[in-house]
Amino acid sequence: MKTILFCLAGFALAMAVSCPSTRAADAPAASAPEPAPKPAPSWVKIIDQGDLDPRLKGYKTPEGVKVEIVAENPVVVNPTGMAFGDDGTPYVLARGAIKSLSDGKGKGVYDASEVVLESEKATGLLLHDRWLYVAEGNTVRRYKQSKGEGAYDVKEVVAKGFGGIGRHQGSGMTIGLDGWLYLTAEDGDNVVEGSDGSRATVLRSGAVFRCRPDGSKMQTFAIGFVVTYGNAAFDAAGNMFLADNGVKGAGEFTDSRLMQAPEGADYGWRLKARALCCQADPVRAGGPGALPPMLKFDGSATGVFIYNDTRFPENYRGLLFRPDAPKGALHGYKVERLGATFEVTAEFDFLKSDDPSFRPWQAVAGPDGAIYVVDERTKAGGAGKPWGDGAHGRIYRLSWAGTKDQPALPPRGMDSAAKIAKLDDDDLIKALIANEAGDAPRLDLIRRGEKERPALLKLLKDGEQPDAARIAALSALESMWNGDAQALAIHLLTKESSADLRRLSADALGLNAVKGDEEVHGALLRALTDSAPEVRRSAAMAMSRVAAPGAADVLVNTWAFDDGRDTVLRDGLVRAIENLGRPGVSRLVALGESGVQKETDKVVEAFTMLRTRPGADAIPRMLENPHLSAVERIALLRSYNNYLLDPPVSLAPALEYLTSHKDAAVLKGAIQALGADADGARFLGHAFLDKKLPTEALPDVTDVLRQQAKNDPECAKLLTAVMKEKAESK
Template sequence: MNRILPNIGLLCMIAGGHAHAAPPRNPDAYVAQQELPDLSDKAPKKVAVADFTFPDDLEVTVWATTPMFFNPTNMDTDAAGRIYVAEGVNYRHHENRRPGGDRIMVLEDTDGDGTADKSICFVQEPALVAPLGVSVFDNKIVVAQPPSIIVYTDVDRDLKFDPAIDTREEILTGANARNHDHSLHATTAGPDGKWYFNQGNCGALLSNRDGFTLRLGGSYYNSGAGNPQWFNDPTEYAGKPSDDGKIWLSGAVGRMNPDGSSIEIMAHGMRNSYEHCHSSFGDLFQNDNDDRVSCRNTWLMEGGFLGYFSKDGKRSWSSDKRPDQDIPTAHWRQEDPGTIPSGDVYGSGSPTGIAFYENGALPEKYAGSLFSCEARQRVIFSYQPTLGKGAAMDLGEHSELLSSKDNVLFRPSDVMVGADGAIYVSDWFDSGVGGHKDVDESMSGTIYRIAPRGFKPVIPELGDDPLENGAKMLTSPATHVRNTGFELLKAAGKDALPILEELLKNEDRWIRARAVWLLPLIGSEGTEICRGRLTHSDPEQRLLAFRALRNAGADVLEIARVLVTDPSPAVRREIAVSLRSFPAKSKQELVVKLFSQLDNADDRTYLEACGLAAEGMEPEVWKSLVQSAAQEPLEWSEEFARITWRLQPEAAVPALIDRVHSRKLSASARRLAFDTLAFIATKDAVMTIADFANGSNKSLAKQARWWLFNRGLDEWESYGIRQLLKQRGIYDPDKITLRGIVTPEQPKTSNLPPATEIAAMEGDPARGKIQSARCMMCHRFEGNGVPFGPDLTGWVKDQGAEEFINALVVPSQSIAHGYEATRLHLNNGLQIDGIVRSIGDPIMIESMSGLTQLVPKNRIKRTEKRIFKSLMLSAEQLGLTPQDIADLAAYLRTL
């Protein structure tokens, strides 16, 4: 018998409905809350507080746990301190575990003792399938559920969705893919009053009520474990402009009005940013997943390209990895013009929720902290971003707010600042992470509270005066509570001015910043006060004032003419990105001035901001700069060489050819000129590169051959590169010899004991190190091996021995993204199993042991994509005994 869940006494009615339409009124369209499977033999579990490591001045307590909710994917708070939780019970291969759909739960600590004691189901409906985002904007509950962003308005504010009273609307729709981790994530509110949405690299063909279409192409995902539902094919619109005339790639962060109108892309080209967050100064932060050892936390510059795909969306980073590049550099295209700095790249992982803490219950030293969940490494990273000497926000070194390194069941899914000023962390609770699966059948989850020792929660009480309520909520530690206060004060207009003037005197810099955003939105007096701050002695205040005025619709060009020579690179950077949408004629002089003030060739953020401002008029800008510089090609400054690299003007080709051939310049200067020629790609530029392919400069010859293969057989083919390669004996498709490589079929059943049994065996690390030689033909660890499969350094420590043993015994059960196999059937009957690195002609495919082959397309009879078969041999195929496996796990755990 199924059991009725304790602490949940309300039936949860659900609505059907479709985009931009009111829900149907047919009672048959609604079903009662569905009970879960029988969990009588699966008691809820949680990680003990004693298993955590955290700062001495803080304490960790359990705020809520299963069965008050299950499998938490995301959470948010309201002004009363209630926490809304999105559940993922129907995650991937468990999609039908709860037929009535997943739920949004509301948890409450009614007696203020620091522990939730009440659990209510706000909404449940079949359309909710492991939603990855829930956001609370007053009485609007916003859920990220592909293909749509759903807004439930709790009209009567009774904490449960009733379709007869409340409303349901889909303000944005067209996101791939339902029940996939790389799709829609949580919607957040910025200090500007706009809503920001986040889409992973599954691609999206988004549309809103205005009929605006946003194309986020570039994904090569089209399926996955658990049979996620796909709504369109992102490869069909990769490289095609959206209705704003721009080419955008998935993943991306977008901005819109709360009703879904006026969509803008803030940054794009991520892999899968699980969440983003803001500071009150308007700085935007994200974390981002990887294919290989390259997870990152990043400050996002407006308009920035993050580099996971090529700019046309048709090639992954691995296709474009150049000789001698390390993986993080290649992964985020850090040597490609038009890409922003990658931020803190910390290695392998699975980043999830992220939050920015400003004011609240924690000691003052934590103000201005960025907290980022890392589920694989079982840690909450902490940063203290600052405005550095250059144009970017500097994240600095990361530390740890919370970690559970020895308990492999702690998998933090979200972190947030509560209305009481404490930090809350939700734990998904599972023995593994990645591969789009869950193992814990109890569906357990826990929310932990991080606060000063002996903390007693206090939630500000609200009254009937909208102005007083607005002021209280604007000072709240919780991001979306502040948004409600913002809206109340904005609606009050000039009547809010005295309150804002008082808030500008607040000793807390974050609270003062929140007031600045409202000044130009409430009338002329507020606008003048904000304009006065453009001359503030603190560059961060000038930057904030400009952002606030621009957000309110001020004349950007007028302000830009004043701030274009501001002493702060960060202020000038913000001027540069604000000019992106202006016509060339109105901004060219400003853009030239901005470029001319680049005083550090390594300030890639400033360079990229200017490059974004110059898009569409690069030749004219470079011509003005080179004339004013009046330098001979061999006398270019490092800064001017970098500017040329970013602008890529054809007129620079003769000078670049002189520079790449010069013996007077350093090797790095010649290499930069060489790379610049490759990105300009005129016939003269390409032929110069070709001349180096068989030259005496071994370093440039290696690079030249790579460029000729990578571009010469498609984008540069019109220059006769294919014939040139053939003539010089570098690549002849008629003479190339191909090897058939087929991964042996894995046994359907294993004669080995269960993973739990092997994991319980005593392992010998010394013997395991000897056994590890079998893994080195496809994996790297301790700096050795072939980087074909995932790097095993830290893998067992992060995922646990049982997950490792499962992957070794049944490799095809869970295949990581980026390692899906393709099978090429050749005309001569041979087959090649491997990972496709490039889809041009020839196709580049990498097989076991890192063997890479170039396969001419006319040799291919048929292609099987994503054959859902691991390219790794199983433990039995490798001849490993249970003891060998235990020894190997014991050794890898030490890495």
């Protein structure tokens, strides 16, 4: 039975990464040409690692990079995930088990492994604050050693209810700079419940959810993803990036995508109703409000990784990396700020091989500052044996050996984090400022707690200190938030020269301030005129979280005067209005009733982007606006398709409007829009037979039923009934 279950999980995993029948990585649609790559950076000169180690012949990297095999079978067999403990011990996910690795000979090569946890459904692991987090099918659990060593015998459910099938469920887990846990879930019906009963629901779409590390305060962060297998990643300034996998023949979703995902973002994917995976909803996918990706690519992704350490030269710091198992490559990308988002300006192969067994699944930074690459190592084309061949596996360590222009940067000791933990408080702050010990100083300051707050406030306030150290200080302060931290964040929001610190201050206020705080609201109001669009977007989202009196007026007025040139900023303003719930939507409706045509048009545009119940509830009132054109009325009626909610939104108000308003153009357009899929066509067919639509609707109802009848038996029956009624009426 164990083997059968393992194979079923593997089959689903194939679909998530490289199945020829579904994934663009192996068989892109003929009508979708391969996206043109960005140019490689001028400093990249490719060499063959076989010159240094014959076992690595054909493994190519930029000059200066040293590749070492630090573990292979039988110590690791078909590994797909990796993380490091505080003491530098590597933990590897491989074939349904999590193992710790050890270096018995002290040569930097792991020669023994020990199973610490078995889980046939495991798709990801994370180590944080001495907890071992494991994504297991539709559930994320965390485990702890009750005695500080030995068995992981303490178990807690962090989150459950991820949709999809097999490994098209929750898989990625990342701790953000804000201290929250970010969970990636794949396309399906995600009805996610946190440990405290809090819920976040996203239907027929991949999503990123956010909660506290214990699973409390569950909320939706971003949606519209296809198959987001693996982790999202944060850069040193707290910006989230992730990738999803394309679907063969799915139009704009054929190619895989690389995205920078701010809070509230929607990247457009919707799964077809009743499909298990890999079929785009022809009505809803790519609809109004869908943001464009930074980059489309022909290939796959099992998560992304950003190098935020200092043991590679400056030009490697902040690079984003994407493992592509079917193509045997770890791709590197340089991203730069573009308005409220980012763009890819250069790309190259950081590690690539023509070895058919090379299947890189994950890249992570070690406590030594090196980059570790997990190689499932299975000889197969396409999907192959996605659970592995049971015989091979490798882990590589990549470090900077130097060139004539850029000297070597030897890795730190694997116990560097443990050494940091032994520093006294003053030296720990100095280590944070020096930025030579990775993330260990920040994490240890958080563990030490509130006694570190005065030193962190002093560091954050000091504009002469490096931005990286001040960002780390703000991050640590979020775990020990109080009035002093809030006061300093308010000051930074409007007085700080660094746009990153202003944006992060807005984010921190939005997550930590008390609802209704008028002082925080005032600071965010001033930030809505910031010169940096990313700061304005964060300020708007934070204002909607604080939700003080007047927030709806401010956000709707800001939307009204926005010029729309920055798509991501424009999106953020709409999402902030939507976050306010009924007050925000009601104020938006009122703006549309001002009698100013420009404002009415803009409100209709916003309504076509909404996706929460207060928006649907307000459509009938919007339709009564006398200043709407027929095109705008049809757009509003079509927007009922946006609302994938549980329980579903009723279309009865749309019927009432169509029955009571004799406008042939609107009637025709609305029926075509609402009947564009089988569910809508069925609804209209029943409505017509129940005399809830005027007789003038007959030709268009017949038309939408006929379009769906080929693939939907109920539509075929309704078409017959409608045609019979038509004949009898004659």
